[in-house]
Every structure is written in structure tokens, then in C-alpha cells.
Amino acid sequence: MRPTLPILCAVLALSGCAQLANSPLNPMNLIDRLAAPRPIDPANRPPLVTAAQRTTVVEGRPLVAAVREVALEPTGSGAILRATGEAAALGAYNVQLTREGVEGSTLVYAFRAEPAPGFQPEGTPATRRLTAAVALDAADLRGVTALRVVAQGNSRAVTR
Secondary structure (H helix, E strand, O other), X not given: OOOHHHHHHHHHHHHHHHHHOOOOOOOHHHXXXXXXXXXXXXXXXXXXXXXXXXXXXXXOOOEOOEEEEEEEEEOOOEEEEEEEEEOOOOOOEEEEEEEEEEEOOEEEEEEEEEOOOOOOOOOOOOOOEEEEEEEXXXXXXXXXXXXXXXXXXXXXXXXX
């Protein structure tokens, strides 16, 4: 008699599970009851950014004084363009290579840095040294035979 009662309880509990599959208590049934999303016509879709929200960013950072070295280092997905140069004075920050465009088969980048506010001493060339790099993928390098980095006083180029 002892094993009969637990077996009877187990059979009754398991038979109730068959009804739970169709029950609203089953969380898997929630997915089936959700309405399918309506497809949106791309022509009638509102834009994420309206024309009033668009702004044009004007580059305010000046070019660095000179470019001393340019290197193109290959990677698995393209290359890294690295440039080293000198600022006109100490304290330059926010250094970046900004893409200016394409001239023929040459990709042109500008070497820009934000000057420090207030008066800054000139310092030695070693203390004014700046380095910036930009990652280029295979699509950026397609059809490009040379890359040129432009500074205020000079420019340097590297070929692929």
C-alpha cells in the first residue's frame, strides 16, 4: 500500500501536464498569441533623422605644423595608416587623421590636432611629437595606390 500512494500521485500529476501545454499558464503559448508585425512600406517609412535634425560639422582643428613619418601597416582586414608629426607648440591634443578625399588613385588625409588653450611654450621637437592612426578596410583601399598625409608645412605619401 505504501508505494501505491506516491505512484498514484505521480500519475495524476503527470496527466495534468498534458493539459498544461494548451493552458494560458504555459509561457510558450505567449509567443503564438502575439500578433505578427505588419510589414512597413519603405516609401512610407518616416526617417530616423529629419532634415531639421541634420547638422554639418565644420572641422575647426588646425593642421599640425609638419609630418615627419608616414607608415602603412597591413592587417588581416586591410591596413593601418600611421602618421607622426610635430605640433607648433606644446600641449596639442585630440589628434586625428581626417579623410579629405581622393585625388586620382591617392587617398588624402589631413593631420589635425587641437591646440592647447592659452599661451604654450614651443618646446623641443621631441616634446611636440604627435602620432595618429586610422584603420582602413579592404573597401577603403580598393583602387588606391598611394596614401598622402597633409600638414601645414608639408605632406608625406606612402605607396601600397
